[in-house]
Amino acid sequence: MNTEQTGTDSPTVSQLQATLVRSLAEAGIESPLPEARALLTHVLRLDWTGLVLAAGRRLTPAETEQLETLARRRLAREPLQHLLGEVEWGGMRLLVSPAALIPRPETETLLLLALANLEGLNLEGLERPQVLDIGTGTGALALGIRAARPDVDVTASDLSEEALALARRNAEQTGLEVRLVHSDLLENVTGRFHLIVSNPPYLPEADRQEAQPEVNHDPDLALYSGPGGLDLARRLVVQVPPHLKAGGTLLLELDPRNVGVLAAEMTATGWTVQVSSDLSGRERFLRAQRET
Ligand SMILES: C[S@@+](CC[C@H](N)C(=O)[O-])C[C@H]1O[C@@H](n2cnc3c(N)ncnc32)[C@H](O)[C@@H]1O
16 A cells, blocks of 8 residues: 655545555455554544544644555564454453464353353352463453453463563553463363363464464464364363363353364263354354263
8 A cells, every 4th residue: 555645735634534445445454444444544643433533634744654564564464463462352452472372252152151150150259269261372361251240250261471470460450450370271270170161272283274364473383282172171171170070161162163073082982072153153162061
């Protein structure tokens, strides 16, 4: 996108928006209008209403330069969220970076399932509910649970130190308290939990070949897990039982192609399993309990 003129000849905000939409659409980006608006509101530090009211305004040279840089990066298919540095997820504003997976909308359903599960817990006020989020990334699930339920003690773990550092920044900027643990699955995690949630890496390795360019900006460690996508989830399931309190629940997000496979394997090894769907109707979530 070239917006090189300056002064009174330079394009107005609405002309720039139209140019941006065209460039983004030509690059194959699915939602060019919302993305163009998001880039403009970011550069001009306006909300969407402010952007509409600024339609006839011309950008300063510094704003023009920033917009051109961001547009170039987006046209090279860097994720919009990395350019903005944050995402709206689960009612929170979370910092994002290449250090951790950008939290996905479908995982908001896992958050709702976790909150519904906690709603159903009856501890008669005798103990605080204990929750563990394995592979926390930005901290999305752990922080979402803590935001909705300040009465719950939340522990969040990850193998990636970089992801944990980002989760810590998100905890600080949201003012939410979670215990962060560096751990390969449950290796360094102590204690027993009423609820263990995880959105582990679950894509089959072969997906790497067809991944959208944006997905290549997420860490590999957050995405792929062996030929069928289940290597890490299988290891996790084996490690969970000693960490679940009696009657405790394991909630997992998995790929619709492999959730049924793991559900069958877990049923065969003594778990009681229910599978549920995401908002597009694809089976994606697994809820499991067992006699410990
Ligand atoms: C799909 S991402 C989920 C991130 C976050 N929970 C979310 O839903 O947005 C998977 C996370 O698992 C972490 N991970 C991968 N292997 C792990 C392991 N062996 N032990 C703990 N965490 C692991 C990755 O670093 C990544 O943060």
